[in-house]
Amino acid sequence: MELTLENKTIVLGVTGGIASYKTVELVSQLKKLGANVYVVLSSSAASFVSALSLEVISCNRVFTKDSKHTVEESTVNPFLNNSYIDHIHLAQIADIILIAPATANCIGKLAHAISDDLIYDITLATKAPVVIAPAMNTNMWLHPGVQDNIKRLRDSYAYSVIQPSAGALACKTSGIGRLADLDSIISTVNKILTKKILSKYSKLQFNSKGKPQNLLDNNILISAGGTKEYLDPVRFISNDSSGEMGFALAQEALYRGANVILVSTVNYRKDPIKSALLDHPNLLLLEVNSSEEMLKAMEGNFNESIDAVIMAAAVSDYSPMKHLSKKIKKDNDTASTVTLELKENPDIIKHLSAQKSPIQITVGFSLESEDLIENARKKLIAKNLDMIIANGVDAINSKESEINIIYPKLDDPNKLEIIKLIKQDKSLSADHILDHLSLILKSKHEKHSHLINRQT
Numbered sequence: 001m002e003l004t005l006e007n008k009t010i011v012l013g014v015t016g017g018i019a020s021y022k023t024v025e026l027v028s029q030l031k032k033l034g035a036n037v038y039v040v041l042s043s044s045a046a047s048f049v050s051a052l053s054l055e056v057i058s059c060n061r062v063f064t065k066d067s068k069h070t071v072e073e074s075t076v077n078p079f080l081n082n083s084y085i086d087h088i089h090l091a092q093i094a095d096i097i098l099i100a101p102a103t104a105n106c107i108g109k110l111a112h113a114i115s116d117d118l119i120y121d122i123t124l125a126t127k128a129p130v131v132i133a134p135a136m137n138t139n140m141w142l143h144p145g146v147q148d149n150i151k152r153l154r155d156s157y158a159y160s161v162i163q164p165s166a167g168a169l170a171c172k173t174s175g176i177g178r179l180a181d182l183d184s185i186i187s188t189v190n191k192i193l194t195k196k197i198l199s200k201y202s203k204l205q206f207n208s209k210g211k212p213q214n215l216l217d218n219n220i221l222i223s224a225g226g227t228k229e230y231l232d233p234v235r236f237i238s239n240d241s242s243g244e245m246g247f248a249l250a251q252e253a254l255y256r257g258a259n260v261i262l263v264s265t266v267n268y269r270k271d272p273i274k275s276a277l278l279d280h281p282n283l284l285l286l287e288v289n290s291s292e293e294m295l296k297a298m299e300g301n302f303n304e305s306i307d308a309v310i311m312a313a314a315v316s317d318y319s320p321m322k323h324l325s326k327k328i329k330k331d332n333d334t335a336s337t338v339t340l341e342l343k344e345n346p347d348i349i350k351h352l353s354a355q356k357s358p359i360q361i362t363v364g365f366s367l368e369s370e371d372l373i374e375n376a377r378k379k380l381i382a383k384n385l386d387m388i389i390a391n392g393v394d395a396i397n398s399k400e401s402e403i404n405i406i407y408p409k410l411d412d413p414n415k416l417e418i419i420k421l422i423k424q425d426k427s428l429s430a431d432h433i434l435d436h437l438s439l440i441l442k443s444k445h446e447k448h449s450h451l452i453n454r455q456t
């Protein structure tokens with residue numbers, strides 16, 4: 001397997017042991033393979049290895065419990081003032097968290113979710129895979145308490161543990177406990193990252209391991225892509241939409257145990273990676289072109305068994321009055337301008353929202369170039385939605401999006417919950433959307449059963 005860490009963001013936690021000095025070389029090798037490395041030093045590690053060396057090698061500022069800078073500031077622009085909290089931001093952008101060396105103290109804290117230093121905050125907050133490379137004295141390593149903690153990290157939290165190697169130790173003894181050699185740390189990181197990509201798409205890995213099964217057996221109807229409104233057999237009006245968001249939502253919903261009906265204008269089979277997902281037994285893909293076809297497919301599949309509708313499609317607001325069966329010919333005798341008569345298309349999500357039961361939810365998207373939140377809020381109300389996702393125009397045709405998740409607060413519906421997320425891969429944005437969607441569904445069901453109980 002060719003080793004490359006191109007475009008990968010690695011958060012490297014360094015905890016306080018003599019092996020910490022090796023992390024300067026580790027960072028250097030990770031960088032050579034193309035990774036972007038953010039080093040997080042624990043309070044005790046700072047006395048073993050210099051933050052300055054790690055900053056110079058990683059080309060990023062080093063984070064500690066007391067760092068006041070943000071990830072943006074850490075890289076290029078020292079004047080950028082941004083409100084992200086370090087540990088959440090680092091937890092979100094990491095493709096992997098590597099902790100090397102991991103001391104007995106660090107392992108104990110990770111195993112018991114104790115968070116008294118930045119690296120533990122990040123590890124608790126992340127959804128990325130976590131890999132640790134322990135290093136310590138032999139007797140400490142073999143202590144049943146440490147071994148119990150290691151077992152817990154492996155079995156309960158699915159962390160990967162790179163076994164320490166045997167040899168001379170700093171405590172002037174010899175035995176197992178040395179930090180694994182850097183090559184095996186790097187190849188483990190590479191393997192985990194490769195597996196992470198494959199497991200997203202491989203049919204064999206659809207057991208959703210590691211994903212909360214909080215949509216188990218829920219039925220979700222999702223639309224994706226830009227509708228095409230044909231003037232004649234070859235020409236159409238459309239919106240620039242890749243269908244990535246709808247696909248990511250379908251994929252993440254399947255991982256969480258849902259049954260998904262995906263109504264899409266995009267031919268995902270052209271993409272060899274995506275086409276693997278299309279054979280998932282819990283996915284029904286309906287391919288459509290126009291907004292009229294999309295409306296029919298959405299309406300036809302919206303019944304009482306549907307728990308949630310997510311309208312991620314970019315539906316054309318208008319379509320041509322006439323759809324000609326033959327290609328329109330250019331007429332050289334007529335004037336150089338032509339007039340196209342358009343009619344307004346029905347609003348699909350508004351239409352479905354008007355029919356929903358008290359336990360069904362509808363979710364819309366709002367793409368805006370200005371007044372993002374206010375315009376989204378208006379659409380949330382006008383279309384009677386339970387949640388709206390607001391994003392800027394740069395999400396169009398991109399694999400990434402910077403979204404705001406907006407919905408009435410569950411404990412005070414007169415106020416809005418507004419969750420602003422960083423720019424990230426659409427599958428991560430989808431993951432967040434579905435977390436909130438499952439909360440809303442749960443709350444609706446609880447309120448409804450309360451109401452029924454009161455009436456009976």
Ligand code: C5P
Nearest residue numbers: 311312313315345346347348349364365
């Ligand atoms: O285009 P607009 O900003 O109003 O879109 C907001 C939401 O309404 C989106 O989720 C979009 O998919 C949905 N919509 C729809 N039918 C339309 C227009 C938009 O369902 N005709």
